[in-house]
Amino acid sequence: MSQFAIIQPATTERNLGGVCYMPYWHYAMFRQKMEPVRLYENVTMRDWDRLLELHKKDRLLVDLSSYPQIDFVWSVLPDLVRAKTEFAFIGYEPLIRALGLPFFKVKNEELLTGVFGYLQYFEEYRYGLLSDCDSHLKHLEDGRAVVPLFLSVGCKRGCPYCYVSGSNYPYGTASDRQIDALLNLCVKQNWNIHFTDENFFAHPRYRQIVERLRGTGLRWICLTDTLSLYRVLGEHGAEWLRGGGNALNEVGLEVLDSTVLGKQQAIAPLLERRHEVPIFWLTMTFLPRDTLGSMRAMGDFLRRYGYRLEELLPRIQTNSTVGGLGQFMQLYHGTVYWQQREKLGRVFTERPTRLWPSFIGHRLLSSRVRVCETLQKEDEEWLGLYVGKARVEETLQEVDGRKTFGEIVGEDMAKAVALAQAARLNLIEEVGG
Numbered sequence: 001m002s003q004f005a006i007i008q009p010a011t012t013e014r015n016l017g018g019v020c021y022m023p024y025w026h027y028a029m030f031r032q033k034m035e036p037v038r039l040y041e042n043v044t045m046r047d048w049d050r051l052l053e054l055h056k057k058d059r060l061l062v063d064l065s066s067y068p069q070i071d072f073v074w075s076v077l078p079d080l081v082r083a084k085t086e087f088a089f090i091g092y093e094p095l096i097r098a099l100g101l102p103f104f105k106v107k108n109e110e111l112l113t114g115v116f117g118y119l120q121y122f123e124e125y126r127y128g129l130l131s132d133c134d135s136h137l138k139h140l141e142d143g144r145a146v147v148p149l150f151l152s153v154g155c156k157r158g159c160p161y162c163y164v165s166g167s168n169y170p171y172g173t174a175s176d177r178q179i180d181a182l183l184n185l186c187v188k189q190n191w192n193i194h195f196t197d198e199n200f201f202a203h204p205r206y207r208q209i210v211e212r213l214r215g216t217g218l219r220w221i222c223l224t225d226t227l228s229l230y231r232v233l234g235e236h237g238a239e240w241l242r243g244g245g246n247a248l249n250e251v252g253l254e255v256l257d258s259t260v261l262g263k264q265q266a267i268a269p270l271l272e273r274r275h276e277v278p279i280f281w282l283t284m285t286f287l288p289r290d291t292l293g294s295m296r297a298m299g300d301f302l303r304r305y306g307y308r309l310e311e312l313l314p315r316i317q318t319n320s321t322v323g324g325l326g327q328f329m330q331l332y333h334g335t336v337y338w339q340q341r342e343k344l345g346r347v348f349t350e351r352p353t354r355l356w357p358s359f360i361g362h363r364l365l366s367s368r369v370r371v372c373e374t375l376q377k378e379d380e381e382w383l384g385l386y387v388g389k390a391r392v393e394e395t396l397q398e399v400d401g402r403k404t405f406g407e408i409v410g411e412d413m414a415k416a417v418a419l420a421q422a423a424r425l426n427l428i429e430e431v432g433g
């Protein structure tokens with residue numbers, strides 16, 4: 001009997017976004033419909049021949065949700081065509097369509113059954129735990145598993161770099177019945193929870209959810225936006241939020257875009273309260289509007305409010321920048337910035353991830369650079385970990401106020417990172433466009 005076989009190619013990307021849950025959401029959707037399905041996680045080329053041989057009669061669904069998976073896809077495509085196997089792709093629809101690959105389209109309502117059914121099959125997944133955020137809870141070592149839990153999915157705020165707002169991304173909220181069942185399951189299984197909703201405190205039932213976990217001993221983390229956290233703290237107070245103990249392990253705040261300075265002012269009073277509420281936040285740089293000035297401002301902010309190196313060690317593999325958790329803007333097919341990419345700057349790779357710069361805006365490329373200071377002792381440790389002290393020093397030697405950032409960097413993204421880090425450390429400044 002033919003069945004669906006979901007193949008999730010391994011990826012080198014460490015900082016996995018929500019879209020990378022697609023193979024699991026599809027698996028759970030088929031399981032809910034009682035359709036036969038198998039899931040092959042983290043598949044490499046070594047597994048490929050065997051899988052293809054095993055499943056000639058199956059309908060293969062190959063995941064493409066992370067850009068580094070493209071190479072696997074190009075390698076296996078001739079085999080799929082040659083074997084006349086029935087196949088299609090699931091994952092990030094705009095990318096799949098742009099590559100001219102067949103896309104397995106599922107209605108939003110159907111996919112939602114998988115999003116909110118994902119956890120029921122948790123013990124059938126070999127890996128399952130996708131988010132880098134989960135390692136923040138894993139290091140607690142209280143013996144409990146950490147599970148990602150979506151009680152809502154999608155977002156319609158339309159940030160120009162974000163794929164989540166696209167019409168092709170699932171959007172919806174779990175029903176009251178589903179929420180109760182999922183929370184009961186977590187309590188029964190004694191699982192710590194990573195709420196993977198894009199904005200947990202915008203969820204219409206966040207109060208009941210927090211209350212439900214009170215007294216269970218479970219720890220949880222969530223993501224939210226700055227305004228929602230202000231609102232919740234104003235309405236309930238920090239003690240309520242912490243669940244009368246350490247139940248709330250962390251609140252992750254929305255990305256702090258280095259080019260929106262007002263955001264830093266807005267978030268600062270919350271960061272002053274980190275002794276009351278455990279907060280972490282991400283920064284994002286290399287946006288189209290970024291300049292050396294905006295990176296220096298971010299550096300100043302991180303010096304004041306940023307984390308110490310020791311605080312960041314558990315998550316250092318997935319987010320890394322001096323003084324804070326950093327990501328580099330990545331262009332996703334189908335987003336506003338993707339459509340405007342030629343006007344906005346230069347794309348440096350077809351395999352972007354958020355942990356390495358893949359795009360530099362024209363504004364940054366055309367700014368001229370001047371050295372201001374020398375490297376301070378306390379910065380050396382950071383640079384040694386992330387960029388390489390020698391690389392920063394070497395790049396600084398090339399700085400010449402008559403040259404633009406683009407001329408110094410040339411085609412070398414490593415130099416661009418070194419220069420951007422130097423700006424954050426106030427080692428260099430911008431002298432004009």
Ligand code: SF4
Binds near residue numbers: 159
């Ligand atoms: S970045 Fe966050 S707020 Fe903006 S569209 Fe994406 S999920 Fe929504």
